[in-house]
Amino acid sequence: xxxxxxxxxxxxxxxxxxxxxxxxxxxxxxxxxxxxxxxxxxxxxxxxxxxxxxxxxxxxxxxxxxxxxxxxxxxxxxxxxxxxxxxxxxxxxxxxxxxxxxxxxxxxxxxxxxxxxxxxxxxxxxxxxxxxxxxxxxxxxxxxxxxxxxxxxxxxxxxxxxxxxxxxxxxxxxxxxxxxxxxxxxxxxxxxxxxxxxxx
Amino acid sequence: xxxxxxxxxxxxxxxxxxxxxxxxxxxxxxxxxxxxxxxxxxxxxxxxxxxxxxxxxxxxxxxxxxxxxxxxxxxxxxxxxxxxxxxxxxxxxxxxxxxxxxxxxxxxxxxxxxxxxxxxxxxxxxxxxxxxxxxxxxxxxxxxxxxxxxxxxxxxxxxxxxxxxxxxxxxxxxxxxxxxxxxxxxxxxxxxxxxxxxxxxxxxxxxxxxxxxxxxxxxxxxxxxxxxxxxxxxxxxxxxxxxxxxxxxxxxxxxxxxxxxxxxxxxxxxxxxxxxxxxxxxxxxxxxxxxxxxxxxxxxxxxxxxxxxxxxxxxxxxxxxxxxxxxxxxxxxxxxxxxxxxxxxxxxxxxxxxxxxxxxxxxxxxxxxxxxxxxxxxxxxxxxxxxxxxxxxxxxxxxxxxxxxxxxxxxxxxxxxxxxxxxxxxxxxxxxxxxxxxxxxxxxxxxxxxxxxxxxxxxxxxxxxxxxxxxxxxxxxxxxxxxxxxxxxxxxxxxxxxxxxxxxxxxxxxxxxxxxxxxxxxxxxxxxxxxxxxxxxxxxxxxxxxxxxxxxxxxxxxxxxxxxxxxxxxxxxxxxxxxxxxxxxxx
Numbered sequence: 001x002x003x004x005x006x007x008x009x010x011x012x013x014x015x016x017x018x019x020x021x022x023x024x025x026x027x028x029x030x031x032x033x034x035x036x037x038x039x040x041x042x043x044x045x046x047x048x049x050x051x052x053x054x055x056x057x058x059x060x061x062x063x064x065x066x067x068x069x070x071x072x073x074x075x076x077x078x079x080x081x082x083x084x085x086x087x088x089x090x091x092x093x094x095x096x097x098x099x100x101x102x103x104x105x106x107x108x109x110x111x112x113x114x115x116x117x118x119x120x121x122x123x124x125x126x127x128x129x130x131x132x133x134x135x136x137x138x139x140x141x142x143x144x145x146x147x148x149x150x151x152x153x154x155x156x157x158x159x160x161x162x163x164x165x166x167x168x169x170x171x172x173x174x175x176x177x178x179x180x181x182x183x184x185x186x187x188x189x190x191x192x193x194x195x196x197x198x199x200x
Numbered sequence: 201x202x203x204x205x206x207x208x209x210x211x212x213x214x215x216x217x218x219x220x221x222x223x224x225x226x227x228x229x230x231x232x233x234x235x236x237x238x239x240x241x242x243x244x245x246x247x248x249x250x251x252x253x254x255x256x257x258x259x260x261x262x263x264x265x266x267x268x269x270x271x272x273x274x275x276x277x278x279x280x281x282x283x284x285x286x287x288x289x290x291x292x293x294x295x296x297x298x299x300x301x302x303x304x305x306x307x308x309x310x311x312x313x314x315x316x317x318x319x320x321x322x323x324x325x326x327x328x329x330x331x332x333x334x335x336x337x338x339x340x341x342x343x344x345x346x347x348x349x350x351x352x353x354x355x356x357x358x359x360x361x362x363x364x365x366x367x368x369x370x371x372x373x374x375x376x377x378x379x380x381x382x383x384x385x386x387x388x389x390x391x392x393x394x395x396x397x398x399x400x401x402x403x404x405x406x407x408x409x410x411x412x413x414x415x416x417x418x419x420x421x422x423x424x425x426x427x428x429x430x431x432x433x434x435x436x437x438x439x440x441x442x443x444x445x446x447x448x449x450x451x452x453x454x455x456x457x458x459x460x461x462x463x464x465x466x467x468x469x470x471x472x473x474x475x476x477x478x479x480x481x482x483x484x485x486x487x488x489x490x491x492x493x494x495x496x497x498x499x500x501x502x503x504x505x506x507x508x509x510x511x512x513x514x515x516x517x518x519x520x521x522x523x524x525x526x527x528x529x530x531x532x533x534x535x536x537x538x539x540x541x542x543x544x545x546x547x548x549x550x551x552x553x554x555x556x557x558x559x560x561x562x563x564x565x566x567x568x569x570x571x572x573x574x575x576x577x578x579x580x581x582x583x584x585x586x587x588x589x590x591x592x593x594x595x596x597x598x599x600x601x602x603x604x605x606x607x608x609x610x611x612x613x614x615x616x617x618x619x620x621x622x623x624x625x626x627x628x629x630x631x632x633x634x635x636x637x638x639x640x641x642x643x644x645x646x647x648x649x650x651x652x653x654x655x656x657x658x659x660x661x662x663x664x665x666x667x668x669x670x671x672x673x674x675x676x677x678x679x680x681x682x683x684x685x686x687x688x689x690x691x692x693x694x695x696x697x698x699x700x701x702x703x704x705x706x707x708x709x710x711x712x713x714x715x716x717x718x719x720x721x722x723x724x725x726x727x728x729x730x731x732x733x734x735x736x737x738x739x740x741x742x743x744x745x746x747x748x749x750x751x752x753x754x755x756x757x758x759x760x761x762x763x764x765x766x767x768x769x770x771x772x773x774x775x776x777x778x779x780x781x782x783x784x785x786x787x
Contacts, residue, residue: 013402020319020398027394031428038433038482042440042451042475051455051470127449131470134449138439 010170025178029185036189039139043196046131053132055200059125060136064115065198068108069190075104076187079180086173091165094176095158101183102154105147112144136197143193146186153179217329219321220751224328225307226644229637232299235335236630237714239290242283244711249275251704253686267347277685281350282374284683286338288353289378292487293385294335296629300494301389301427302331304636305396305420307644311742312414314405314760314780316752319398327391334384341377349378352683354484357452357476361444362459376445379438386435389427396424405741407760411518412779414740414764415504415511418518419497422525423490430486430529437479444471452476474539481532489528491625492592493521495632496563499585502639503567505738506582507574508775510765513566520559520566527556537605538612546605553603560596564589579736580654584635587662588628595623598673613683616676619669627665634661634717642735646747647728653720660713667706671699737776740764744780 009020016023046052078100085094117137120126127137157175165172218224245264248257254274257264261273268279275283310318318324341348351360355378364373400421404413413421440451448466455469504511511517533541533549567589576582598620601607611617634657641649675696680687687693687700734743741760745753758780766777777786 015401020402023402024320024394024398027397027428028390031390031394031432034429035432035436038436038479041433042436042479045472045475045478046451046470049472049474127443127447128466128468130468131450134443134447134451134471138443138449142439 010174019174021174021178022181025181029181032185036139036142036192039135039142040192040196043135043139046135050131053130058132059120060198061116062198064111065194068111069194071104071108071111072187072190075101075108076184078104079183083173083176083180086165086169086176089169091169095162098154098158098176102151102158105151105154109144109147109151112140139193140197143186143189146189150179150183150186153182217325219317219325221306221310221318221321221324222644222749222753224324225303225305227328228298228306228331229303231332231335232295232303235290236295236299239287239295240711242287242290244707245275246280246283246287247704247707249280249685250687251701253688265342265347267342275685278350279347280685281352281683282342282348285349285352285355285378286342289349290338291625292353292491293382294331294338296491296625296633297389297487298331299633300491300629301396301420301423302328302392304416304494304498304633304640305392305423308640308742309396309417309420310399310403311643311745311749311753312417312740313400313403313408314741314744314754314758315399315403316754318395319403320395323391323395327388327395330384330391331388334381334388337377337381337384341374341381344372344374344377346373348374351375354480355379355441355476356480357441357444357473358454358457358459358464361441361452362464371446376442379442379445382438383435386431386438389431393424393427396420397428400424405758405760408741408779411515412760412763414497415500415514415517415521416494416497418521419493419500422521423493426486426490426493426525426528430483430490433479434483437476437483440479441476474536474541477536477539478533481535482529485532485535486525486528488621488624489524491629493524495588495592495629496521498632498636498639499567499588501738501740502581502585502635503570504765504767505639505736506577506579506585507570508577508767509570509574510763510767511566512569512572514763514765517563517566520562524556524559524563527552527559531556534603534605534608537608543605550603550605554600557596557600557603564593564596579638580649580651580658581635581639583655583658584631584638587658588631588635591623591627591631591665595620595625595628598623610679611676613681614676615672615680615682618682619672619676622669622672626669627662631662631665634658637721639736640742641724642731643742643747643749645725645728646731647724648731648735649720649724649728653716656716657713657720661710661717664706664710664713668703668710671703671706675699675703734778737774739766739776739778741779744778 012019013023018026078097082094082097082101085091085097120133125133127134157172157179161175162172164175214220215223218227245257245260245268248255256273257269257275261269264273264275264279267276268282269275306318306324310316338348346364349355349360349363351363355375360375363375400413400417440449443449444451444453444467448468450467450469450471452473452475453464453467453469453471454473457464457467457469500511500517531549531552533545534553537546537550571586576586598616602611602617602620638649638654641647676682678692678696680690680693680696684690684693688697731747733747736743741758742749744758746755759782760779761782762777762779764779766779768775769777773786
């Protein structure tokens with residue numbers, strides 16, 4: 001660490017029971033709730049006030065959506081396993097679970113892009129087709145960017161960032177915990193997106 | 201990065217890409233002061249067209265370029281709209297908020313809680329540089345084909361969605377860059393607000409409980425929560441508007457839209473222009489409190505210090521600020537009474553609006569009561585602080601008729617609205633920010649600002665602020681719309697043109713009145729009188745550090761023994777008891 005920065009602290013603060021990074025991450029998630037909350041509100045307003053196509057007129061394939069839901073929920077499990085393994089001082093197991101999480105999320109993205117977006121665009125269904133597809137592309141696209149961001153962070157910890165494990169394993173494990181919190185949030189958003197767009 | 205423990209990181213790391221909250225605070229303050237003056241200059245150009253419609257702009261008319269003026273140097277209507285939109289955007293998002301939060305918050309708050317730095321110093325640096333990028337984007341938009349965004353600082357669709365697209369056929373036009381710039385500014389404030397909250401909650405020194413925090417820190421804490429939670433909906437709205445512009449989606453475009461006799465069928469329709477207004481004002485009303493709360497915090501510090509006694513009703517002030525922050529999330533649609541959203545909605549929002557005025561009045565009353573019977577020191581920061589009270593009161597009280605849906609029918613979108621919110625933000629918040637600059641200048645530089653130049657700055661500024669905004673209230677009561685390029689085209693506008701001319705001269709004189717401040721600011725920073733460590737005999741922790749504080753702020757970590765405003769304690773030796781000195785040391 002450079003001398004210009006504060007010494008890193010691992011101690012949980014008595015007021016919040018969290019170390020600085022974890023508290024900061026929860027605050028970040030609060031703002032993410034407001035971001036997606038605003039978009040869900042936009043969805044409700046468009047659906048109730050505008051010319052919104054009925055469910056029968058839309059062509060989303062709920063089977064693909066269900067498969068992706070399954071992949072993401074599984075990735076949440078492997079994420080927790082990764083954190084627990086690092087906590088139990090088993091770095092090789094932790095790395096394996098983290099790679100599994102990366103694999104599952106990339107699979108999610110590939111299915112989403114190849115079998116949903118490109119397929120739809122091929123059939124001439126683009127964001128300007130109707131407000132349903134506009135908000136669908138917007139919200140799932142934003143969610144996809146969040147997945148991509150998570151993958152980049154995980155790859156960072158697996159490859160160049162792994163050196164921290166040898167220097168300060170507890171700090172490294174804390175970073176994995178924060179990544180996990182973010183990851184569960186991103187999953188949770190999908191748990192809402194799936195029924196809203198595919199089932200309702 | 202070096203591994204040695206000396207504090208000699210080199211010029212670039214020390215002054216440009218610094219992680220020190222004090223350097224970042226000064227960077228924020230200087231950048232935002234420049235933006236404030238730039239945004240104000242846009243307004244001085246607009247005021248020429250308003251006062252003397254159709255006359256060429258003197259001196260600079262020839263230099264403004266084809267998007268703003270015609271060949272004779274007369275301001276174009278589109279140019280007028282662009283200046284108006286960018287004046288609002290720059291003053292709010294690049295001027296006042298970065299100065300109040302990024303500047304004062306960054307510099308003063310960690311010192312007041314006894315922390316060596318912010319909780320996430322690198323995040324802090326990132327926050328500043330993302331803000332700079334946002335500012336560059338906004339400035340660059342003046343030079344792209346079609347000129348800067350010209351749909352008002354509120355960017356209401358459908359106007360904003362179709363703006364610039366037709367004549368430029370170009371993705372990189374003013375409105376698009378405005379949206380991208382806003383996304384950068386929102387990201388910057390997100391990084392900042394997370395940092396502020398963690399710092400205030402986690403990094404307080406021993407003994408500094410929440411109810412021993414200076415009022416300024418409370419104000420910054422509530423402000424950070426507002427920035428954290430209110431900005432994301434505008435980010436969402438910005439993304440939706442970008443999609444409307446870039447991909448012809450119809451989030452905000454209703455079915456069957458006709459513009460200037462042309463059916464706009466490139467949009468599938470089905471969207472709702474009201475959706476934008478809801479998302480925008482969900483941010484922009486809390487934003488009003490982001491503008492005012494740090495100012496209240498600064499005023500609280502200066503009043504306690506210069507009345508030499510505790511702030512009246514400290515806990516009441518804290519509860520009021522927290523309640524104000526909470527309520528500011530449920531008043532947004534009082535900006536939308538005339539959109540046809542329905543009387544049920546209007547009734548709800550006018551009720552919450554009346555409720556939110558209560559804590560505001562409580563705060564102002566507590567500040568006034570603090571003055572009662574005090575032996576007041578009339579130094580320059582205190583003069584600014586005292587002028588804030590009546591100015592903010594005028595701003596607040598003129599807001600009441602706007603918050604009632606019946607009287608708003610007459611006043612909506614007139615100059616009365618402009619007069620009202622400028623009284624809150626210009627003679628209100630900006631006077632408080634000046635007060636803060638004069639107050640903490642010795643802390644930052646180790647030197648005092650000149651008192652004579654301070655008086656030469658204060659009196660004309662106070663006078664001309666009122667010369668500008670007082671007439672606007674009168675013009676607005678007559679019903680003149682706030683968006684006219686030339687109000688004399690209408691009889692009712694021509695009748696009150698005299699007031700408009702007066703307002704314009706007020707603006708130009710206000711510009712001149714800032715000269716003493718600019719001279720004072722730079723001259724005193726280099727050659728001002730050296731200040732002692734605690735020149736105002738203040739009690740809060742920032743004065744326990746050397747002036748200017750070194751890297752890491754405090755030579756030894758302070759411990760706090762008492763509340764923030766222990767002035768004139770009966771029986772005490774001195775009339776102030778600093779927070780960090782134990783009773784044994786004081787007696």
